[in-house]
Amino acid sequence: MHAFDYQLLPIKVAVDSYCFFGKLENISKKNAGNMVNTCFVQTQKGFVVIDSGPTYNYASQAYEQMQKIAKIPVKYVLNTHDHDDHWLGNSFYKSKGALLIGPRTYEQNVVTGMETRMQRSLGNVLYGKTSIVDLDTIVDDTLSLKVGEKLFEIKQLEKVAHTKGDLVIWLAKEKTLFVGDLVFNGRLTSLRDGSLLGSLATLEKIDAYGAEVIVSGHGFQTDAGSSKNFKEYLTELKKEVLKALDDDIGMEEVSKQVIMPKYKEMKLYDVLHVRNVLDAYSELEMMEDEEE
Numbered sequence: 410m411h412a413f414d415y416q417l418l419p420i421k422v423a424v425d426s427y428c429f430f431g432k433l434e435n436i437s438k439k440n441a442g443n444m445v446n447t448c449f450v451q452t453q454k455g456f457v458v459i460d461s462g463p464t465y466n467y468a469s470q471a472y473e474q475m476q477k478i479a480k481i482p483v484k485y486v487l488n489t490h491d492h493d494d495h496w497l498g499n500s501f502y503k504s505k506g507a508l509l510i511g512p513r514t515y516e517q518n519v520v521t522g523m524e525t526r527m528q529r530s531l532g533n534v535l536y537g538k539t540s541i542v543d544l545d546t547i548v549d550d551t552l553s554l555k556v557g558e559k560l561f562e563i564k565q566l567e568k569v570a571h572t573k574g575d576l577v578i579w580l581a582k583e584k585t586l587f588v589g590d591l592v593f594n595g596r597l598t599s600l601r602d603g604s605l606l607g608s609l610a611t612l613e614k615i616d617a618y619g620a621e622v623i624v625s626g627h628g629f630q631t632d633a634g635s636s637k638n639f640k641e642y643l644t645e646l647k648k649e650v651l652k653a654l655d656d657d658i659g660m661e662e663v664s665k666q667v668i669m670p671k672y673k674e675m676k677l678y679d680v681l682h683v684r685n686v687l688d689a690y691s692e693l694e695m696m697e698d699e700e701e
């Protein structure tokens with residue numbers, strides 16, 4: 410018996426590619442961290458998992474579902490970035506013999522034995538056997554990984570975007586792009602560890618792939634237009650914050666000024682928008698200072 414039944418059901422998003430879609434909410438004991446998307450790709454040699462999810466228990470239940478599709482091993486886990494809702498299932502896959510691949514920031518920020526945000530939120534029962542494991546391979550820039558008949562092109566598009574180490578995974582033949590948290594849909598993003606300008610630059614590069622399927626770390630939309638709304642939010646945020654700077658509006662006032670009511674109904678607006686405005690303000694103010 411599991412301490413928590415995640416009720417994971419894989420949804421096919423492209424040829425041989427499946428995802429488990431998490432809820433559009435923050436981490437809570439009620440969802441046990443199931444607020445993130447994780448995916449897996451079937452190859453002739455085994456599965457390749459993209460992000461391992463919030464807990465050991467989650468990963469083991471994901472694995473049970475995968476085995477219903479094919480009784481093959483998990484060869485690799487590709488980690489899109491170092492936020493812990495995306496990779497705390499790594500210890501499970503490691504115990505199954507998978508190799509872990511991820512960005513440099515994982516090596517820098519993920520320390521064995523540290524208490525994670527997930528652990529604090531869930532408590533020890535739900536956190537269960539979750540533990541921190543090191544990566545086997547670090548990607549600084551690009552890595553091409555051939556697994557069976559499939560080629561995974563892993564790439565960091567910008568130095569800073571959602572975090573300081575975000576990897577996308579491109580399956581060219583299948584025109585499928587896994588973008589982690591470089592795209593959100595149906596809920597707001599958090600700019601806390603990243604950059605507004607870097608995020609916007611990344612979105613241009615994502616568009617240039619000409620992907621038919623774009624799978625994000627949060628949100629249910631996976632079509633070619635799944636980044637559209639997100640791009641509009643960031644573009645408007647940039648425009649409005651720049652205007653506030655032009656009008657000499659101070660840091661204390663700016664969050665009252667830049668409300669962007671169009672996004673008020675968006676999930677997590679109440680939790681994240683003000684913080685995003687302040688982060689954007691600091692970043693753009695610094696940029697303007699440098700230009701002067």
Ligand SMILES: [Zn+2]
Nearest residue numbers: 490492571590
């Ligand atoms: Zn994230």
